[in-house]
Amino acid sequence: MSILLNSIKSVIFALYGLYVWLIFVVCSLIVVFLLMIVPGLNARRSLTRRGAMFALTLCGIRPKARGMENLPDEACVLVANHASYFDGIVMTALLPPQFQYVVKHEMTAVPIAGYLLKRIGTQFVRRGHASSRSGDARRIMKSARNKQSTVFFPEGTFSAEPGLKRFRNGAFATAASSGMPTVPAVIHGTRHILPAKKWLARPGSIDVVIKPPHRVGIDAKDAEQLKFLCRQSILADLNEPDTLAG
Numbered sequence: 587m588s589i590l591l592n593s594i595k596s597v598i599f600a601l602y603g604l605y606v607w608l609i610f611v612v613c614s615l616i617v618v619f620l621l622m623i624v625p626g627l628n629a630r631r632s633l634t635r636r637g638a639m640f641a642l643t644l645c646g647i648r649p650k651a652r653g654m655e656n657l658p659d660e661a662c663v664l665v666a667n668h669a670s671y672f673d674g675i676v677m678t679a680l681l682p683p684q685f686q687y688v689v690k691h692e693m694t695a696v697p698i699a700g701y702l703l704k705r706i707g708t709q710f711v712r713r714g715h716a717s718s719r720s721g722d723a724r725r726i727m728k729s730a731r732n733k734q735s736t737v738f739f740p741e742g743t744f745s746a747e748p749g750l751k752r753f754r755n756g757a758f759a760t761a762a763s764s765g766m767p768t769v770p771a772v773i774h775g776t777r778h779i780l781p782a783k784k785w786l787a788r789p790g791s792i793d794v795v796i797k798p799p800h801r802v803g804i805d806a807k808d809a810e811q812l813k814f815l816c817r818q819s820i821l822a823d824l825n826e827p828d829t830l831a832g
Contacts, residue, residue, distance in 0.1 A: 599786070599788055599789075600786060602786075602787070602788070602789060603785070603786025603787050603788070604786065605645070606645045606786075606787040607785075607786075607787075609641050609644045609645055610641050610645075611698075613637055613640060613641040613644075614637075614641075614698050614699070614702065615698065616637070617633060617634055617637040617702060618698055618701055618702050618705075620633055621633065621634070621701075621702060621705040621706070622705075627706070627707050628683050628684070630705055630706050630707075631683035631684075631685075631706050631707070632683045634678060634702065634706050635678055635679060635681075635683055638675050638676075638678040638679035639679040639680075641675075642675065642676070642679055642792075645787070646789060647779065647789075647790065647791070647792060649676045649679060649680055649775075649792040649793070649794060650791075650792070650793050650794070651680045651793075651794045651795075651796060652793070652794070652795050652796065653795055653796035653797060653798075654680075654796055656769060656796045656797060656798050656799060657681075657682070657769060657796060658767050658769070658799055660733070660766070660767070661684070661733040661734060661735045661766055662735050662761075662766050662767045662768065662769050662799060663735070663736050663738065663757055663758075663760055663761040663764075663766050663767070663768045663769070664677075664681070664685065664735070664736070664737045664738070664768075664769045664770075664771055664796075665737075665738050665739075665740050665753075665757045665758075665768060665769070665770055665771065665816050665820075666737065666738075666739055666770070666771040666772070666773055666794075666820075667739070667741065667750055667771075667772060667773055667820055667824060667826075668739035668740075668741045668742070668743065668744045668751075668773075669744050669773060669776050669777035669781075670744060670776035670777050670779065670780045670781060670782070671780055672776040672779055672780050672787075672792070673739060673744075673773055673776050674687060674689070674739075676773060676776060676792055676794065677737055677771075677773075677794070680794055681737065682735075684734075684735050685735045685736065685737050686706075686707050686708060686709055686734050686735065686736050686737070687703070687706075687708050687709065687736070687737045688708075688709045688710075688711055688726060688736060688737065688738050688739075688756070688757075689703060689708050689709070689710055689711070690710070690711060690712075690742075691710040691711060691712045693708075693710065694710055707734075709725065709726050709736070711726070711756070726756065726760055736757075736760065738756065738757035738760075740753040740754050740756070740757045740758070740813075740816075741753060741754070742754050744777075744782055745782045746777070746781040746782040746783060746784075748777065748826040748827065749826050749827045749828070749829040750817070750820060750821055750824060750826060750827070750828055750829060750830075751829050752829070752830060753813050753816075753817055755809065755813065757813075758809040758810070758812045758813040758816070759809045761802075761809070761812060762802060762808045762809040762812055763809075765801075766801075767799035767800065767801045768799060768800050768801070768812055768816055769796060769797065769798075769799045769800075770797040770800070770816045770819040770820045771794060771795065771796050771797065771820075772794065772795040772797065772820050772823040772824050773792070773793075773794050774792065774793040774794070774795070774824075774825075775790050775791050775792035775793060776792055778790045779792065795823050797819045797820070797823070798819075800812055800815045800816060800819070802815075
């Protein structure tokens with residue numbers, strides 16, 4: 587009997603995962619078509635935000651956010667843990683449209699998603715050549731100085747195993763050089779819904795905690811301090827181990 591129940595459960599989960607794929611493909615196609623004709627960056631970001639929330643809601647996943655009052659009125663850098671491809675969709679659905687995202691350059695080659703990301707002003711970064719990374723960093727810092735709020739996933743990648751990985755320096759150097767406040771954010775639930783190396787989503791809930799911002803000075807030591815403060819703030823609410831500990 588238990589084998590039969592497990593088989594039925596597996597079929598239901600598989601059907602749900604396929605349903606999620608269908609919803610996101612259809613919603614993405616509609617949003618991309620509208621992005622082709624909607625003028626203005628803020629309008630396109632608002633449209634994408636609504637599309638992301640609509641798709642998640644159709645999938646029975648309506649993300650909840652706590653601490654939105656901690657987002658400063660001025661431009662800021664937001665850093666969040668990274669556990670799933672769902673993270674970017676969730677943050678797009680929840681954050682105001684003035685936020686841009688920093689995403690690995692490989693995403694430009696992904697059909698539909700690459701075009702969508704370009705149309706909402708995403709900043710793409712290369713992970714190979716040092717000169718390319720330096721140019722990407724200068725471009726992102728320039729946009730920050732022009733008061734563009736920016737979302738980073740400073741781990742740079744994710745895995746199926748729980749744990750907060752080592753942070754890259756880009757987000758904190760950007761914040762320190764521009765004098766912008768840095769807001770830590772904690773994403774719960776996305777690793778369960780769509781973990782690494784899995785292609786079919788599972789039902790689940792998503793909660794996002796926006797923590798109070800940090801502000802430091804404008805040199806390299808300040809960027810290191812900022813990275814430490816944000817890491818500790820995220821770990822305090824993450825309920826996952828620190829992979830750098832021990």
